[in-house]
Amino acid sequence: MPEIREYELFEVHEPVSQTIPFVYNSPHSGRIYPPEFIAQSRLEGIAIRRSEDHYVDELFGSAVALGAPLLAANFPRAYLDVNREPYELDPRMFDGLLPPYANINSLRVAGGLGTIPRIVAENMEIYARRLPVQEGLDRVEAVYKPYHAALRRLIARTHVQFGFGVLIDCHSMPGNVRVAGCTARPDFIIGDRYGTSASAELSRAAIAILEEMGFAAIRNKPYAGGFITEHYGRPSRGLHALQIEVNRAIYVDEVTLEKREDFAAVAEAVTGFMRQMAEYVEKFAGDRALAAE
Template identity: 30%
Template sequence: MEPVVVRRGAGPLILSLPHVGTHLPPAVADRLNDEGRVLRDTDWHVDALYEGLLPKVTVVAATHHRYVIDLNRDPAGGSLYPGQTTTGLIPEATFDDVPIWQPGQEPAEADRALWRERVHRPYHAALAAEIVRVRESLGVAILYDCHSIRSEIPWLFPGVLPDLNIGTDGGRTCAPALEETVVAVARASGRSWVLNGRFRGGWTVRHHGRPSEGVHAIQMELAQASHLAAESPPFALDPEKAAALRPVLTGILSAIVALAPSLART
């Protein structure tokens, strides 16, 4: 299976979906334990939430699961959040710190090298190619990195996450106007939200976001309580919750697209 699927659009907005894939190559599936095979830390139904919200949007989506390799982690292995608990390039445990590999089958450096080449590198090469195409065509490219996570995970953070977790790495990955626009829509939505809280943007937006070059990147981490029937197996999408959330997401994406011409480099 190819590691990435690309659907090209003519507009300035690129949606990145790095954690929606559920494919496990046999070399990985055969080594996971029962907990690992639950795929608990998938971005369940995030692709469905964003599907069809706006026309002319480019979509870059992963097919492989994050337990193969995490596409939102530094391929060199550096921590996104030094001093805080987090999972690595190839996770050894769930977000609850429960092991996912059979004893003696944990990933080694050879695994990291293999999946960096076969999955991580192709995904980001495809994303980079779309960024270049869009920016060259329109003078600006806006990368919107789509994520979700369970709303309560004590190993990672205290309390309950807001519905909308906006990340710009402290304003470094996009123009201030873009950050302000997304915050304004989030505030007006009546949903709980935070800017650069526990999830301030992962490797994807930090690596690709170059505002001075006309490439702006922003991460949206949705609390799964905002759209799932339950944050536990089978992780079913709640149609009523999804129907209520999709207009909020449409408002955010529409505001981004409306702002794009003012960010274009000539």
């Protein structure tokens, strides 16, 4: 695995000119593993990669050609998860005392999935031994804070340019996800924090577009959106945040992590979804229906 350097922590893919009020974000598709992290881990090979949102940055890569920026992490989620509060830290993982401002009691910490995760998918422990507290805090300073600074700049710029903005936080979900009361396996899940992070009309439009394309799409269950969706979604200020989960089984082999033959077709469908979302927003931008609610 290639070595990660500071300037490679994440990439902002920019269109020549931003022409639509969207920002796309892929925080969990990073696949460059720091060698010192691999040395600390009891996992290796495919096992350490189980928590990646595999190739989601590529699935949504055409956002740039459509006129929107795409922020994509290069660091892996197993190393640090930017879809958390900055200091959701598990004291059981560290030698020494965490600072008093650390959130040690969140449900995500209890589940092993804090800002610095304790496990990857399938409850596999990452570390062979405890980490120094300072190392955890250093990761937040060196990785988490610059990433969110870049995301804030993109959102603020979009809001200033268009008078409102739509953040699409892009993720993937395991192929075995099932939803109570639904017979079909969901291909996509749209999360809006139960109507608090985005206009209900925008969420319904996303679901309708996906269903018209032939996909099974549902809203909020079991993924309503994480910290990023909750933190940046402010519909009353004209800032809307949707989380989109793509079922991995439709585009990747979950055992080998290799792309399926259908990968290109799924990416093309995602492009169509993004294009139709932009058209929907443009339709309502004239009367500022999304600018503030």
